[in-house]
Amino acid sequence: MGKYNALNIAWQALRGNKNWQRAWRDPQPKSHYDVIIIGGGGHGLATAYYLAKVHGITNVAVLEKSWIGGGNVGRNTTIVRSNYMLDGNAPFYEMGMDLWRTMALDLNYNAMFSPRGVMNLAHSKAQYDAFARRGNSMCLNGIDAVILSRDEVLEREPALRAADQERFPIFGGLLQPEAGNARHDAVAWGYARAADQLGVDIIQNCEVLDFIKQGEEIVGVKTNRGDIRADKVGLAVAGNSSRLTSKLGLRLPIESHVLQAFVTEPYKPVVNGVVTFGAGHFYVSQSDKGGLVFGGDIDGYNTYAQRGNLPVFEDVISSGLSIMPGLSRLKLLRNWGGIMDMSMDGSPIIDVGPIDGLYLNTGWCYGGFKATPASGWCFAHTIANDKAHALNEAYTLDRFAKGYTIDEKGAGPYPKAH
Amino acid sequence: MLRINCPHCGEREHSEFTYGEDANRSLPATDASLETWNEYVYQRDNVAGEHMEYWHHALGCRTWLKVQRNTLTHEISWVGLPHDMPPSQTEAQS
Ligand SMILES: Cc1cc2nc3c(=O)[nH]c(=O)nc-3n(C[C@H](O)[C@H](O)[C@H](O)COP(=O)(O)OP(=O)(O)OC[C@H]3O[C@@H](n4cnc5c(N)ncnc54)[C@H](O)[C@@H]3O)c2cc1C
Numbered sequence A: 001m002g003k004y005n006a007l008n009i010a011w012q013a014l015r016g017n018k019n020w021q022r023a024w025r026d027p028q029p030k031s032h033y034d035v036i037i038i039g040g041g042g043h044g045l046a047t048a049y050y051l052a053k054v055h056g057i058t059n060v061a062v063l064e065k066s067w068i069g070g071g072n073v074g075r076n077t078t079i080v081r082s083n084y085m086l087d088g089n090a091p092f093y094e095m096g097m098d099l100w101r102t103m104a105l106d107l108n109y110n111a112m113f114s115p116r117g118v119m120n121l122a123h124s125k126a127q128y129d130a131f132a133r134r135g136n137s138m139c140l141n142g143i144d145a146v147i148l149s150r151d152e153v154l155e156r157e158p159a160l161r162a163a164d165q166e167r168f169p170i171f172g173g174l175l176q177p178e179a180g181n182a183r184h185d186a187v188a189w190g191y192a193r194a195a196d197q198l199g200v201d202i203i204q205n206c207e208v209l210d211f212i213k214q215g216e217e218i219v220g221v222k223t224n225r226g227d228i229r230a231d232k233v234g235l236a237v238a239g240n241s242s243r244l245t246s247k248l249g250l251r252l253p254i255e256s257h258v259l260q261a262f263v264t265e266p267y268k269p270v271v272n273g274v275v276t277f278g279a280g281h282f283y284v285s286q287s288d289k290g291g292l293v294f295g296g297d298i299d300g301y302n303t304y305a306q307r308g309n310l311p312v313f314e315d316v317i318s319s320g321l322s323i324m325p326g327l328s329r330l331k332l333l334r335n336w337g338g339i340m341d342m343s344m345d346g347s348p349i350i351d352v353g354p355i356d357g358l359y360l361n362t363g364w365c366y367g368g369f370k371a372t373p374a375s376g377w378c379f380a381h382t383i384a385n386d387k388a389h390a391l392n393e394a395y396t397l398d399r400f401a402k403g404y405t406i407d408e409k410g411a412g413p414y415p416k417a418h
Numbered sequence B: 001m002l003r004i005n006c007p008h009c010g011e012r013e014h015s016e017f018t019y020g021e022d023a024n025r026s027l028p029a030t031d032a033s034l035e036t037w038n039e040y041v042y043q044r045d046n047v048a049g050e051h052m053e054y055w056h057h058a059l060g061c062r063t064w065l066k067v068q069r070n071t072l073t074h075e076i077s078w079v080g081l082p083h084d085m086p087p088s089q090t091e092a093q094s
């Protein structure tokens, strides 16, 4: 299939770009695999890649009901960060940052990881103190965090001056300099292509309808393209997790909610990094094409419809205008929604079981894009060894029953945390 | 836009209401087992399809309402007061 490199691009261009091969095969499903991963989102594709690359397990299929990258991995606002405070989370996300930095080389696919910095704005002394505390815990976990004065904030993002002088004076900010953005589609396509090259079958338009059980053990899945058997079945279907586990009579500590995102027409460079507003829920960055990409709160009622409603639309836009009044002059190009797996403590689940042959990867809330590489890496380890890696051993399903929730927000049982 | 037909106020827009929760959950007895409490506090049916749920008419009559909504389409098929039941279920019971 060949490597992507400058020489190759030049050579193909000279031949009229007619000889590019497809980036991954379109195989028929086999009757049996060592491992089936349900869900061709970022997490499912990354898991398949690391199964093949790190563990040498190549008889793997990724089953995707639609086309790969059509779920949340292709719908998110691409913020990649590791500004977490709690022990169960911080090392996991920070390991992910290492994988982000080397992803393009590793996959031979330009994932466009751009560490342009994620800056949280503080609008009061109390908020600033809370950020200092978060920054200190990040530093204790070896994650770079910088507390910024008001002037430093405005120097980084001059577009915030207007708000600072009007209704929302800026007190300071917390910056994670090594955080940033990546290209959502490229992450899905890069993992797909690299996994395919190692022998993984990526099977699109293949919806898993039910599981095949032998006694108490799961030995395969029923799909719209026939029965497929496997020794191990990994679930990585984000917002659709409960729908599938309900086939097994298994309830999850998860509610499915819709999160909307927005992009404006392309505009000259005006936002340099990722900025989050501290007096309302709004975050924004500017894509390389110039579109301002932003989002805010989830709609708030559980849903599986991949579209949101207007009240949140209005709320996000008005928060945006509060912090960047100039936004009102831009035309909105697109708005969309994605269904997220909101867990009851805001942290994910990467675990074996609870039924033999089943492995769970879910509960990403609205921050699972940044977790893509670390999640795939840890899930592959968990599937290959029937045991969690140290990095994901806190992400168990039974932590809720046992009282070991990882509640970053300190909000108690609540399926609406980040 | 979701519109909810409040039995007291008539059809009002969604932004007047706050979502409560799944209306099929009921509080266990204080001395129920830890397993029962875990199921109540943390585990969810997270239904895809017809869902009975509570909404609060926060910017209207401030009553809690029971709403039957399809979580796949956002379509609302029935609204009542917390002790009411949709006609189909009332018939099924009698
Ligand atoms: C609007 C929005 C903004 C977001 N912003 C950010 C952000 O800035 N930073 C961040 O870190 N995270 C963000 N997220 C969250 C992030 O996108 C998700 O947590 C993450 O993508 C989920 O993992 P995934 O990529 O594997 O999911 P998905 O891409 O949704 O993959 C799951 C796949 O499973 C498939 N599937 C479902 N059911 C079946 C079935 N029965 N059979 C076969 N296949 C099935 C689906 O079609 C889908 O392709 C955002 C999410 C949304 C919606």
Ligand SMILES: [Zn+2]
Binding pocket: B006, B007, B008, B009, B010, B057, B060, B061, B062, B063
């Ligand atoms: Zn009312």
